[in-house]
Amino acid sequence: MHLLSRPRRNRKSETIRTLLQEVQLSPSDIVAPFYLLSGKGRKEEIISMPGIFKLSVDLIAKEAEKLHKKGVQAICLFPVTDSSHKDFYGTEAMNDSGLIPSAIRFLKKEVPSLAVISDVALDPYTTHGHDGIPDADGYVNNDKSLRMLKAQALSQARAGVDIVAPSDMMDGRVLAIRKALDKEGFTQVSILSYAAKYTSPALYSPFRSALSSTPSYGDKKSYQLSPSNAKEAYIECSQDENEGADMLLVKPGLPYLDILYRIKQSTSLPVGAFHVSGEYSMVMAAHDKGFFDAKGAFDEALTAFKRAGADFIFSYSYNFL
Ligand code: PBG
Numbered sequence: 221m222h223l224l225s226r227p228r229r230n231r232k233s234e235t236i237r238t239l240l241q242e243v244q245l246s247p248s249d250i251v252a253p254f255y256l257l258s259g260k261g262r263k264e265e266i267i268s269m270p271g272i273f274k275l276s277v278d279l280i281a282k283e284a285e286k287l288h289k290k291g292v293q294a295i296c297l298f299p300v301t302d303s304s305h306k307d308f309y310g311t312e313a314m315n316d317s318g319l320i321p322s323a324i325r326f327l328k329k330e331v332p333s334l335a336v337i338s339d340v341a342l343d344p345y346t347t348h349g350h351d352g353i354p355d356a357d358g359y360v361n362n363d364k365s366l367r368m369l370k371a372q373a374l375s376q377a378r379a380g381v382d383i384v385a386p387s388d389m390m391d392g393r394v395l396a397i398r399k400a401l402d403k404e405g406f407t408q409v410s411i412l413s414y415a416a417k418y419t420s421p422a423l424y425s426p427f428r429s430a431l432s433s434t435p436s437y438g439d440k441k442s443y444q445l446s447p448s449n450a451k452e453a454y455i456e457c458s459q460d461e462n463e464g465a466d467m468l469l470v471k472p473g474l475p476y477l478d479i480l481y482r483i484k485q486s487t488s489l490p491v492g493a494f495h496v497s498g499e500y501s502m503v504m505a506a507h508d509k510g511f512f513d514a515k516g517a518f519d520e521a522l523t524a525f526k527r528a529g530a531d532f533i534f535s536y537s538y539n540f541l
Contacts, residue, residue, distance in 0.1 A: 228472040243526040245519065247291030251337060251492070252538040254280045255430050256299050256323050268426035269497060270504040272536055274300050277323040281330040288334045290541050296337035296385065296534065297323055300431055310342035311352055311493055312389070314371040321379035323376050328380045337412060338376040340369050341388035347430070349435040350390035351443065358438055365390050377406040385469070386412040387448055389456075394463035412492070413465035416453035419444035423472045423498030453479050454486060461489055469534070474495040474506065477528045484529030492532040493525040500536040515540045516522040 230240055255274040259415050260275040277282065284295050297319075299319045305312045312318055320338055327336050341351040342365065350356060352365025364389065374385045386393045394413050401409050419440050427433040445452050470480045470489060471494035482496065484491045499521070507514035518537035525533045 221354040242524065245523050245526055247287070247292050247541050248527065249289075249522070249530070249533050250538055250541065251294045251532055252287055252292055253284070253296050253297055253298060253536060255536055256297050256319055258302065258319055258479060259298075265432045266426065268429055269501055269536065270323050270508055271539055272430075272500070273471065274430060277322070277326045278465070280323070281327055284327065284334055285331050285537055287541070288331055292334075292541070294335035294337055294383070294532075295327075297337065298339055298427070298431060299323075301344050303432070306345055306347045308347055309370075310345035310368060311522050313342055313345040313368060314375050316375045316378060318375070318469070321375050322380045324376060324379035335382040336380075337383040337385050340373045340376070340379045340384050340386040340393075342368055342389075343433045343435075344431050348437065349433045351440065352390055359444055360390075366393055366396045369393050370396050373397045374400055374404060374406075377401055377404065377409045381409060382516060383410040383412050383467075385412040385414060387417060387471075389414070389417050389440075389445075390461070391459075394460045396464045398464040409465065412467040412469060413460040414471055414494075415457040415460040415465065415468040416470045416476070416483060417444050418447055418472060418476060418479075420447070420472050420475075420496070420498070421473075423496050426497035426501045444486060447475070448452045450479055450482065453500075457483050461487055465489065467492060467531075469494055471534075473499055473525060473533075473535075477524060480525065480530060481528045490531040491529060492534065493528075493530040494534040495521060495525070495537070496534075497536065503537075517537075 257274045257276045259276050260278050264274040300408055324336050324417050343349050343351045350360050352360040355361045467490045469492045470476050473493045474496035480493050503514050503517045506512050518540050
């Protein structure tokens with residue numbers, strides 16, 4: 221039969237399909253997040269994230285080196301802070317010999333060519349679990365928080381971090397951090413801004429239980445974006461770009477592919493996606509129940525991020541690479 225177009229011709233064999241593939245997923249697209257424990261030789265299970273463990277830095281270095289050999293270029297670190305080191309102001313975040321700066325030094329010595337990304341936000345260090353410093357009425361005070369965040373970024377830079385990643389969603393933090401870094405001579409430390417970070421108590425929940433950082437009161441709606449709003453993401457991203465961000469991030473992942481796509485169209489900066497803890501856990505829960513195979517679900521999700529425009533993807537699925 222004569223048909224003017226037979227689109228299936230472009231899918232007729234593996235060879236043709238491979239030739240015409242629009243996006244290619246590679247390990248170098250992945251940023252692997254790690255939950256950091258103090259001490260040595262320590263490994264603790266995270267019940268809500270099957271297959272992911274909290275690790276001390278020596279074990280993270282071993283895992284990271286394996287991933288690096290497979291092509292992963294960057295990891296990011298989140299600290300499991302002992303409750304005895306938490307306080308109202310998150311003072312531990314600025315401790316030059318704290319968990320994160322020490323781990324950065326160790327990793328840059330052990331695996332120098334692997335990029336280390338450190339999170340800038342106070343929630344793993346505060347008794348209340350908020351990303352900044354609350355006023356008496358509980359509202360997180362923007363400008364007081366900036367002072368702490370600057371100091372936190374500086375202590376990570378002094379330890380030799382490659383990229384600082386503010387995830388706190390305070391106004392003006394990219395500029396504050398850029399100025400503080402440049403003033404101390406850290407002009408080569410990059411800023412990856414979690415610019416479009418949506419409030420997602422459900423999907424961030426496994427992360428928060430791993431770090432014991434669930435807010436002790438209220439929620440994060442006065443600083444993280446509302447899932448109903450797309451336009452605010454443009455404001456956040458263009459502001460962070462103007463303040464000197466080197467890269468932007470959209471988070472969570474799959475529910476915000478539309479935001480990722482739109483932001484990618486509106487900026488020339490590299491844009492990343494964060495396939496967050498709850499998204500990982502959903503897949504693993506279905507996998508463990510035998511509903512579907514995790515590897516296939518992760519490959520499809522990561523490919524979707526690439527198709528939507530992601531230049532890099534934070535994902536806990538690195539054990540499936
Ligand atoms: C907080 C922060 C969160 C995540 C990264 N940084 C959680 C939150 O905002 O409460 C979540 C990451 C994940 O769920 O994988 N600064």
